[in-house]
Amino acid sequence: MNNFSYQRAATLSDVVGKSTFVAGGTNLLDLMKYNLSNADTLIDVNALTDFHAIEEVPDGLRLGSLATNADTAYDSLVENRYPLLSKAILAGASAQIRNMATNGGNLLQRTRCYYFYDAHAPCNKRVPGSGCSAIKGYNRNMAILGTSDQCIAVYPSDMSVALSALDAVVNVSGLNGERSIAFEDFHRLPGDTPEIDNNLQPGELITSIDLPEKTFTKNYSYLKLRDRSSYAFALISVASALELEGDTIQEARIALGGVAHKPWRVKEAEQYLTGKKTDRQNFAAAADIILQGAVGFEHNAFKIELAKRAIIRNCIMALDPSTQLPGAQPSA
Amino acid sequence: MHTETLTQTYPVTTGTLREITLRINGEERRLSVLPYVSLLDALREYLDLTGTKKGCDHGQCGACTVLCDGKRIISCLTLAVMKEGAEITTIEGIDHPIQQAFIDHDAFQCGYCTPGQICSAVGMLQEGKAKSRDEVKDQMSGNLCRCGANQQIIDAIMDVKGGENE
Numbered sequence: 418m419n420n421f422s423y424q425r426a427a428t429l430s431d432v433v434g435k436s437t438f439v440a441g442g443t444n445l446l447d448l449m450k451y452n453l454s455n456a457d458t459l460i461d462v463n464a465l466t467d468f469h470a471i472e473e474v475p476d477g478l479r480l481g482s483l484a485t486n487a488d489t490a491y492d493s494l495v496e497n498r499y500p501l502l503s504k505a506i507l508a509g510a511s512a513q514i515r516n517m518a519t520n521g522g523n524l525l526q527r528t529r530c531y532y533f534y535d536a537h538a539p540c541n542k543r544v545p546g547s548g549c550s551a552i553k554g555y556n557r558n559m560a561i562l563g564t565s566d567q568c569i570a571v572y573p574s575d576m577s578v579a580l581s582a583l584d585a586v587v588n589v590s591g592l593n594g595e596r597s598i599a600f601e602d603f604h605r606l607p608g609d610t611p612e613i614d615n616n617l618q619p620g621e622l623i624t625s626i627d628l629p630e631k632t633f634t635k636n637y638s639y640l641k642l643r644d645r646s647s648y649a650f651a652l653i654s655v656a657s658a659l660e661l662e663g664d665t666i667q668e669a670r671i672a673l674g675g676v677a678h679k680p681w682r683v684k685e686a687e688q689y690l691t692g693k694k695t696d697r698q699n700f701a702a703a704a705d706i707i708l709q710g711a712v713g714f715e716h717n718a719f720k721i722e723l724a725k726r727a728i729i730r731n732c733i734m735a736l737d738p739s740t741q742l743p744g745a746q747p748s749a
Numbered sequence: 750m751h752t753e754t755l756t757q758t759y760p761v762t763t764g765t766l767r768e769i770t771l772r773i774n775g776e777e778r779r780l781s782v783l784p785y786v787s788l789l790d791a792l793r794e795y796l797d798l799t800g801t802k803k804g805c806d807h808g809q810c811g812a813c814t815v816l817c818d819g820k821r822i823i824s825c826l827t828l829a830v831m832k833e834g835a836e837i838t839t840i841e842g843i844d845h846p847i848q849q850a851f852i853d854h855d856a857f858q859c860g861y862c863t864p865g866q867i868c869s870a871v872g873m874l875q876e877g878k879a880k881s882r883d884e885v886k887d888q889m890s891g892n893l894c895r896c897g898a899n900q901q902i903i904d905a906i907m908d909v910k911g912g913e914n915e
């Protein structure tokens with residue numbers, strides 16, 4: 418880690434237009450220890466008390482960007498109105514990290530691609546133009562959707578998979594004032610600029626995340642498949658939220674994690690399910706639509722079939738959310 | 750390896766020593782640190798509180814778990830300068846039935862993960878969210894035990910916690 422100077426911000430005007438911000442520090446300080454991030458000044462934003470609250474707003478719920486992941490997952494408004502979000506947050510990281518990590522930081526966490534973390538390996542995300550070691554390397558946990566010939570890294574957040582399904586909105590503040598970004602527009606696909614993870618502009622700070630009125634409290638499930646049953650990043654995760662009338666689907670939301678450079682949602686599949694019965698064949702057909710265009714690499718082609726099965730399994734689990742297990746493991 | 754072409758340029762050295770006061774195990778401790786010193790290194794290298802262990806130093810093992818304002822955190826991924834004003838409790842400040850339960854259940858072999866396991870267990874019991882044995886296992890997954898005493902660790906916690914242990 419390089420030496421750096423440390424400042425504490427007291428007001429929003431202390432931070433807009435600046436970088437690099439530290440809140441929980443759980444990703445940033447890890448990156449700095451590997452010399453993958455090396456800011457010469459860290460601005461501690463934890464004293465910006467306006468952005469710690471979780472509060473009702475006219476059209477839904479506002480999550481402060483500085484509220485911790487644990488405080489958010491266990492907030493009674495979140496637990497009761499957006500149980501899908503609560504489940505997804507609790508499927509991520511460890512209890513200690515959830516006590517530290519903030520909502521804004523969760524959105525901004527960087528990929529855990531082995532080659533991104535290995536400063537000796539070529540990586541277009543770390544050093545643009547140096548090449549991608551993952552495409553022909555060990556790529557078991559890499560992406561199968563939305564990849565480019567520059568980068569096949571996966572965005573690792575669980576929380577963001579639920580936020581994607583729930584149509585959240587990210588509110589940011591910068592030198593040009595405030596703006597709101599639809600969740601699907603927040604993260605980017607790698608394309609020719611894999612070094613840019615998201616559409617936050619330099620000097621902008623995430624202030625809050627808005628959840629719209631639609632809550633999906635009756636039929637929801639988060640499923641996370643990984644090499645150990647807890648405290649590992651997803652090979653595949655699925656957030657499913659259904660609105661049912663009897664056994665007919667009125668509205669469906671399905672988002673995937675662990676498959677791409679951003680949470681993966683395919684509206685065409687959700688429209689396909691609208692008006693259909695809640696049976697396995699329909700969920701399987703939706704899964705086929707979602708995985709259209711998926712391309713596997715040497716060690717991760719299995720993820721295409723695994724993702725389809727996870728979608729079916731999780732949509733069936735959403736019919737009875739009580740079947741969800743700690744750590745978002747598959748139901749028995 | 751052509752490391753110099755594959756990593757970014759280091760910035761100039763700008764950090765300067767800061768005088769900070771940390772409140773640890775009920776005592777105020779003054780120390781002078783550069784901003785990059787983690788809370789873990791401040792405890793071990795500056796304050797001689799070596800009960801808190803450095804395992805991976807990357808937030809993957811939980812050996813450095815301490816309580817911060819009553820909540821369990823990993824001390825390796827936070828900075829000492831960020832914890833001014835917080836109430837830190839390390840294993841040296843813990844006096845809890847879980848400690849005897851670890852002995853009774855043979856919940857360690859080498860003992861290196863034990864301070865972190867105990868701080869984490871105390872934090873988990875205070876959180877009160879885990880009810881079943883499966884939930885306790887999930888809630889304790891941030892603390893690795895490479896000797897493989899995990900079953901006994903969960904046994905010890907369930908013994909203190911009470912309730913269903915299936």
